[in-house]
Amino acid sequence: MSCHEINKRIDPNSKYKILLMGNPNVGKSVVFSKYTGIEAITANYPGTTVSYSVGNIVHENEQASLIDVPGTYSLEVTSEAEDIAKEMLNSGADSIIAVLDATNLERNLNLAFEILEYNIPTVFLLNMVDVAERKGIMIDAKKLSELLGAPVIPGVAVLGRGLNRLLDNAYKIINKEQPRHIELSQDEKWEKAKKIANIVQTKEDVSQDRKKNFWEKIDNLTVSPWPGLPIAIATMIGAMGLIVGGGKALRAVLLLPLFNNYYVPFMEGLVGRFVSPGLLYNILVGELGFLIKGVEWPIALVLPYVFFFYIVLSFLEDSGFLPRLGILVDGVMQKIGLQGGSIIPIFLGYGCAVPAILGTRAATSEKERKIISTIVPLCVPCVSQLGALVVLLGDHSFMLVLAVLAISFLVMFIAGRVLDKVLPGKVNPIILEVPNLLQPNMTALFRKVRMRLKHFILEAELPMILAIGFASLMFETGALIRFGEIISPLVVNWLGLPQEASIVLILGIVRRELAVLPLLDMGLGIRQLLVGGVVAMFYMPCVAVFGVLAKEFNFRFALKIALLTTVVALFIGGIIHQVFNLFALIGVA
Amino acid sequence: MTMTTFSKNKLGKILSTPESTLLKVLGVRAGKDFIMKVTQPFGGPVIIEIDNRKIAISQVVANEILVAEC
Ligand SMILES: Nc1nc2c(ncn2[C@@H]2O[C@H](COP(=O)(O)OP(=O)(O)OP(=O)(O)O)[C@@H](O)[C@H]2O)c(=O)[nH]1
Ligand SMILES: [Mg+2]
Numbered sequence: 001m002s003c004h005e006i007n008k009r010i011d012p013n014s015k016y017k018i019l020l021m022g023n024p025n026v027g028k029s030v031v032f033s034k035y036t037g038i039e040a041i042t043a044n045y046p047g048t049t050v051s052y053s054v055g056n057i058v059h060e061n062e063q064a065s066l067i068d069v070p071g072t073y074s075l076e077v078t079s080e081a082e083d084i085a086k087e088m089l090n091s092g093a094d095s096i097i098a099v100l101d102a103t104n105l106e107r108n109l110n111l112a113f114e115i116l117e118y119n120i121p122t123v124f125l126l127n128m129v130d131v132a133e134r135k136g137i138m139i140d141a142k143k144l145s146e147l148l149g150a151p152v153i154p155g156v157a158v159l160g161r162g163l164n165r166l167l168d169n170a171y172k173i174i175n176k177e178q179p180r181h182i183e184l185s186q187d188e189k190w191e192k193a194k195k196i197a198n199i200v201q202t203k204e205d206v207s208q209d210r211k212k213n214f215w216e217k218i219d220n221l222t223v224s225p226w227p228g229l230p231i232a233i234a235t236m237i238g239a240m241g242l243i244v245g246g247g248k249a250l251r252a253v254l255l256l257p258l259f260n261n262y263y264v265p266f267m268e269g270l271v272g273r274f275v276s277p278g279l280l281y282n283i284l285v286g287e288l289g290f291l292i293k294g295v296e297w298p299i300a301l302v303l304p305y306v307f308f309f310y311i312v313l314s315f316l317e318d319s320g321f322l323p324r325l326g327i328l329v330d331g332v333m334q335k336i337g338l339q340g341g342s343i344i345p346i347f348l349g350y351g352c353a354v355p356a357i358l359g360t361r362a363a364t365s366e367k368e369r370k371i372i373s374t375i376v377p378l379c380v381p382c383v384s385q386l387g388a389l390v391v392l393l394g395d396h397s398f399m400l401v402l403a404v405l406a407i408s409f410l411v412m413f414i415a416g417r418v419l420d421k422v423l424p425g426k427v428n429p430i431i432l433e434v435p436n437l438l439q440p441n442m443t444a445l446f447r448k449v450r451m452r453l454k455h456f457i458l459e460a461e462l463p464m465i466l467a468i469g470f471a472s473l474m475f476e477t478g479a480l481i482r483f484g485e486i487i488s489p490l491v492v493n494w495l496g497l498p499q500e501a502s503i504v505l506i507l508g509i510v511r512r513e514l515a516v517l518p519l520l521d522m523g524l525g526i527r528q529l530l531v532g533g534v535v536a537m538f539y540m541p542c543v544a545v546f547g548v549l550a551k552e553f554n555f556r557f558a559l560k561i562a563l564l565t566t567v568v569a570l571f572i573g574g575i576i577h578q579v580f581n582l583f584a585l586i587g588v589a
Numbered sequence: 590m591t592m593t594t595f596s597k598n599k600l601g602k603i604l605s606t607p608e609s610t611l612l613k614v615l616g617v618r619a620g621k622d623f624i625m626k627v628t629q630p631f632g633g634p635v636i637i638e639i640d641n642r643k644i645a646i647s648q649v650v651a652n653e654i655l656v657a658e659c
Binding site: 073074076078103104106107110111135137186190220223224225326327328329330331332334339340364429430431432433434 | 609610611612613614615616618626627629630631632633634636640641642643644645646647648649650
């Protein structure tokens with residue numbers, strides 16, 4: 001395990017160490033964010049947090065490190081994420097905040113007993129009482145506290161309700177003498193959980209209740225093929241429409257005018273005052289000047305699509321739609337060696353491959369991890385690249401975008417089948433908990449979108465400017481032309497692209513959208529657009545993805561992916577061009 | 590009778606399950622009551638409800654779960 005990520009080190013000034021534990025998807029990361037101000041990613045499906053993160057809290061002038069631990073159903077390990085949780089517990093703590101889901105008490109109690117056996121002072125948050133109430137479930141927290149021998153605080157984490165009292169207790173119990181908990185066998189724990197749940201829980205029938213909100217009404221509908229499948233398809237089409245339409249509108253109405261009318265003249269004027277026309281001027285604000293393209297590409301062109309994509313993604317995450325989609329498509333996923341639950345990391349890949357690959361830690365087999373970690377860098381364009389593709393192709397015809405996506409699905413299908421055959425081992429069939437369908441909390445959603453946008457800008461801007469600076473240097477000095485001549489058999493003869501397009505093969509290594517954007521001003525024809533789009537789509541993962549592959553698996557695996565993606569990109573792009581050529585020949589003959 | 594052949598929207602009791610930690614911790618254990626909700630097409634999973642929570646179980650696994658009507 002590597003410890004180089006941020007937010008992982010315990011601050012030496014911290015007096016205490018507090019663990020935040022519980023079943024998957026019970027709200028631990030929400031609690032963590034509220035206490036520490038660190039925006040941990042939260043989402044309505046099990047397995048959101050797959051690696052721990054550390055944050056500081058100060059309460060009554062004493063600092064403690066709070067650790068957001070990946071969710072576990074039990075301490076019997078079934079995935080890498082759960083392994084991390086167990087390790088955290090074994091390394092000890094001053095107190096534990098264990099989060100219980102009030103809508104699913106009995107099952108949550110099993111883990112509660114396992115945690116209590118460690119004899120570390122523990123306080124329980126009985127979370128999601130709002131959802132429980134709407135389901136007609138009432139829990140007597142006081143009674144539960146007596147039976148568990150530990151404080152139980154009812155609360156609603158997303159609204160911050162109960163969290164002050166919880167923290168008070170988490171501090172108060174530190175160093176307090178613990179009632180010793182006798183160890184029970186697994187079966188005895190289940191028995192006890194059932195007994196306690198029966199004592200503290202009352203349930204009234206709310207099936208006729210008109211107070212049910214929209215989400216609770218459609219909850220049942222979304223898991224059956226009819227009407228679940230049409231609902232899913234409609235949702236996906238709606239999502240795509242919002243991203244493409246909304247992005248285009250934002251770009252055309254707001255960002256491009258701002259950029260063209262204010263930013264460009266301003267920069268040209270500014271640079272012109274200090275630099276006389278020539279090489280340096282061109283590198284700064286010329287045709288490929290990095291002060292121009294370094295802002296136009298990521299901000300004015302790609303950002304609008306990224307913005308709407310993040311809204312859609314966050315909405316799908318928080319509602320609990322994604323696992324439902326997984327269940328509906330499980331049959332198809334089996335054909336490519338995966339299982340329905342794999343749809344979640346693949347879907348995350350359309351945002352960025354890095355969290356997608358990290359997310360596979362929740363998978364229960366190495367084979368599943370490897371298949372997902374291969375097809376995501378290969379055929380899932382990340383949001384920046386998707387935005388760039390929509391700009392390049394969509395401005396010509398939306399059909400081109402659909403064509404490239406269709407080809408990517410086809411390749412995903414083939415790659416999945418092949419990997420299923422060649423990789424050893426077996427992927428465990430689907431066993432997936434379906435979370436409650438929840439109405440996304442708008443404040444939380446807004447914050448999530450804002451955090452992701454901030455990350456996007458911070459992460460995109462620097463590499464983008466450096467890469468474009470490098471490109472304009474090559475362009476202005478003529479080095480690009482020489483490089484183009486060297487690989488012109490590949491780019492010109494095999495792919496049918498102009499010689500200068502060779503630049504995308506270099507820049508695409510830095511960031512995936514840079515495999516697309518330089519093609520914008522080359523005046524490509526429709527066939528060249530298709531070839532260029534396809535090559536870019538399959539071409540190499542960016543350096544960040546390469547790094548995460550090397551870390552999660554090993555350097556060789558990362559190298560293999562880089563090679564595979566390059567070969568597939570050039571092969572398929574070339575085939576398309578050659579087929580067009582063939583048609584042209586026949587057409588002539 | 591196996592879980593895959595159990596009829597829809599009926600209340601059932603689980604008699605035995607294959608050895609699986611994940612099934613156990615999700616509440617799919619001998620002696621528990623469940624409601625069969627729906628079976629997904631193309632060899633997809635069955636959806637059951639246990640303790641008010643829906644769980645998707647692959648048909649391969651559900652075939653090895655023995656159940657009885659309540
Ligand atoms: N209605 C309601 N929703 C909540 C509450 N607490 C959390 N949620 C939602 O429940 C979902 C899960 O929250 P997370 O914080 O991601 O859960 P987690 O325990 O960190 O999950 P893993 O990282 O997968 O183990 C999110 O969509 C939250 O917005 C609550 O008290 N009420
Ligand atoms: Mg979490």
